[in-house]
Structures are given as C-alpha cells and as structure tokens.
Amino acid sequence: MTDPRAFTDRLGIQPILQAPMAGVATPQLAAAVSNAGGLGALGIGASSVAQARAMIEQTQALTDRPFNVNVFCHAPAVRDPARESAWLAHLRPLFEQFQAPVPATLDEIYTSFAQDNAVFDLLLDTRPAVVSFHFGLPSAAQLQALKQAGICTLATATCLAEALQIQQLGFDAIVAQGIEAGGHRGLFDPQASDEQLSTSVLVRLLVKHIDLPIVAAGGIMDGQGIRAALDLGAAAAQLGTAFILCPESAANEGYRTHLKSPRAAFTRLTSTLSGRPARGLLNSFIEHAERGGVMPAAYPLAYDAAKQLNAAAARSGNHECAAHWAGQGAPLAREMSAQALVATLIRESGL
Structure with a gap:
C-alpha cells in the first residue's frame, strides 16, 4: 500500500489542490494557491499553444512553488x-x-492533447512540476518522457476501470472525481455506462484496489470536507468551485453573482x-x-x-x-x- 503522504511529501505541499478549471483558473490564482502551501493549477485545454506558454511562464514568474498544468486528452469529434x-x-x-x-x-x-504534439513539446520545454490529464490518457511514450523530465503525473478517473488503466500506464497519482464535482466529467468514453459514483465511494474503491496516491475531488468546499477525504484514505483533496469567488479567478460578474x-x-x-x-x-x-x-x-x-x-x-x-x-x-x-x-x-x- 502506497503511503498517502508520499505524494504531498514529494511536492512539499499541503494536501490541498486547486482544480485546473480551464477558463477560470489564472496564473494569479495558481500562484497564490501554491504560495500559500497548496498546489495551484492551470487548465490549458481551451488555450492555444502560445496562450498556454504565456500562462505557464507567467505563473512561473509569480511563484517558485510547484503547480499543476492540466490538458484535455479527449477523442476527436x-x-x-x-x-x-x-x-x-x-x-x-x-x-x-x-x-x-x-x-x-x-x-x-479545442484540439486534444492526443492530436497536438506542440502541447507535449511545450510541457517538456517549460517543465511544470505537475502535469495532469482529463478525458483520457497520453501514450506510454509521452508519459515516460514527462516522468523522465522530473514531472509528477496525474490523471482523472471516475471509476475503478479507468483507475486501473491509469495505474497500468505508470502515472504517479490519480484524481478520483465523484459525481458531485463541477465542470466536465473525466470519463474516458462518454458513451459508456457511468455509475456516477460519489466522491466518498469512489475514493474508498480506489484506496482498496489501487496502489497509487488518490486525490479526492467533487463536492469538497471546506476544511471539514478535506479532513473527511483524508480520513477515507485520500492523499489530498482537490477543490474547484471553492476557488471561483476568489478575486484571482477569471470568473466574470455574472458568474460570481449567480454563485452567490x-x-x-x-x-x-x-x-x-x-x-x-x-x-x-x-x-x-x-x-x-x-x-x-x-x-x-x-x-x-x-x-x-x-x-x-x-x-x-x-x-x-x-x-x-x-x-x-x-x-x-x-x-x-x-x-x-x-x-x-x-x-x-x-x-x-x-x-
């Protein structure tokens, strides 16, 4: 059984991850979270390569702490x-x-990471501390290249079958996304049956059957929720909606008004x-x-x-x-x- 602390100890962070939230997360938000001791994140799946590079480099200028860069790995339409x-x-x-x-x-x-070597090259060039994947997985060769560059790798799973694929490919940790989560489900195949597991059930399943650190994601909004996730065996908790009202997020006034x-x-x-x-x-x-x-x-x-x-x-x-x-x-x-x-x-x- 993997020591849950191995993941956070490797990165030198508290067990608090800010979700990447493409379109909402900014360099200012990611850097602020990382500087405060958590793991900030950028979602670049909706960005051009030039935009993504600018976001990563701006975040690197704002913090010397680790942060996560997330990409979309969906099948083409x-x-x-x-x-x-x-x-x-x-x-x-x-x-x-x-x-x-x-x-x-x-x-x-939106171009998928699976079809865009330019994003892969960008990640190897900028070398963020963490790279995460949503909607699917990279090739084994791509994953190994990222790991050899010293990058910690994560991928989202919504069920045990997806988690087993992630583990087999050689990732460092898994984001267990429960049905409560905001934003896109990380389903590898949106046409497949979705059991829509809650965060707590999914975390317990993965902790029992997977020998990798598990990050709980979905419906976690406060410290009590983080503590509950850790008590379930998660190595850390990922929060997204909790950060939308932060002034550093890119959410516009309409978004903020509705959320309040x-x-x-x-x-x-x-x-x-x-x-x-x-x-x-x-x-x-x-x-x-x-x-x-x-x-x-x-x-x-x-x-x-x-x-x-x-x-x-x-x-x-x-x-x-x-x-x-x-x-x-x-x-x-x-x-x-x-x-x-x-x-x-x-x-x-x-x-």
Whole structure:
C-alpha cells in the first residue's frame, strides 16, 4: 500500500489542490494557491499553444512553488452533419431571441492533447512540476518522457476501470472525481455506462484496489470536507468551485453573482453545453436545450454553438446561456482571496 503522504511529501505541499478549471483558473490564482502551501493549477485545454506558454511562464514568474498544468486528452469529434444540423435547429429560437445568426457549421474549437504534439513539446520545454490529464490518457511514450523530465503525473478517473488503466500506464497519482464535482466529467468514453459514483465511494474503491496516491475531488468546499477525504484514505483533496469567488479567478460578474445567489443550490449534470457531461449552475439555456430529446452535437462542437450563443446573449447583459460550471457544494462557496482561503482550509481541516 502506497503511503498517502508520499505524494504531498514529494511536492512539499499541503494536501490541498486547486482544480485546473480551464477558463477560470489564472496564473494569479495558481500562484497564490501554491504560495500559500497548496498546489495551484492551470487548465490549458481551451488555450492555444502560445496562450498556454504565456500562462505557464507567467505563473512561473509569480511563484517558485510547484503547480499543476492540466490538458484535455479527449477523442476527436466524430462529425455527423445531420446531428449537428438538428442541434443548431433546436437552438435556433435562442439565437433568434438574441438577434444572432445561427452558425452555418460548427468547429472543433479545442484540439486534444492526443492530436497536438506542440502541447507535449511545450510541457517538456517549460517543465511544470505537475502535469495532469482529463478525458483520457497520453501514450506510454509521452508519459515516460514527462516522468523522465522530473514531472509528477496525474490523471482523472471516475471509476475503478479507468483507475486501473491509469495505474497500468505508470502515472504517479490519480484524481478520483465523484459525481458531485463541477465542470466536465473525466470519463474516458462518454458513451459508456457511468455509475456516477460519489466522491466518498469512489475514493474508498480506489484506496482498496489501487496502489497509487488518490486525490479526492467533487463536492469538497471546506476544511471539514478535506479532513473527511483524508480520513477515507485520500492523499489530498482537490477543490474547484471553492476557488471561483476568489478575486484571482477569471470568473466574470455574472458568474460570481449567480454563485452567490440562491441559484447556487441548483446544479445540473448535462451534455447540452459542450457535448460531454458537465455539471454547472442551472440556467435557461440548459432548460431549453434539454427539452425535446434532441441529441447535442459531439464535444467540442456543441461547445462552439453554446459559446457563440453566450457571446450574443452577453452583449445584451444576459448570462442565461453561460457555462457557469459548479459542483453540488456551490452554496458553500466563500468570497475571499486565494491565500486567505487556503489558510482557512488548513485551519479548518486541522492540518
């Protein structure tokens, strides 16, 4: 059995990880979390290589502490013109509501790490202390190259079968993502059956069957939640929604307002925003999109449609089409600096 402390001891951190949250996490947030003793993170799956390099280098300029860089490793979209056309037709009333043209076609706006050697080269060049993978796994050769560069490697699992693949490939640790988590499910195959295990059940399963450090993720918002995860056998806890209200995050005013309102109590796991299951605050877009039983376009094609629609809505001050990712613990979110939040989490958990 792996010593749970081996992971945090290697990095010299408290057992508190900030989730990468592509589009929300910033160099300022990642650096502040790392400087406070946790492990900050950047999600670069939605960024160009140039943007990703700038984010990594800016974070390195703000901290000499370890931080995590997360990439998307999804299978490329399978194009289906009929399905894409039907989805756009289903969204037409929303585009018309905001006086925006319905897109003629949808683009694959996010390139997978599996198809982009430039991101792999970037990671080897910049050498962040930690690299993590979501939606799937790199090749064995890529993983070994990262490890040989001294990089600690993590991957997300939502079930035991995925965790076994991660362990077999040779990763250093596993992020156990429970169904409570905000943002995208890390499912390797979104078409496969999903048992939707809670964080606590998943952590216990992996601790029992996997000989790697396990990071608990999903619904953890405070020190008491961190302590519970550690008591279950996790080596650390990863928190995402808890950091959204920090001034260092990139969340806009609409996102912050909704997260601080009674709406935070209502999240929905849905594929309608991006084409893959993801949990966010319930809004008018999701309610419309889920009516009628129309299948969303594949990921990330559906995301292209949703982002264009949100841009049109936002121009009129409407935030009802935004992807405000949040976990089931959203009502527990607190507004304070990242440094203050990490200090509070450490105190609450008795670390």
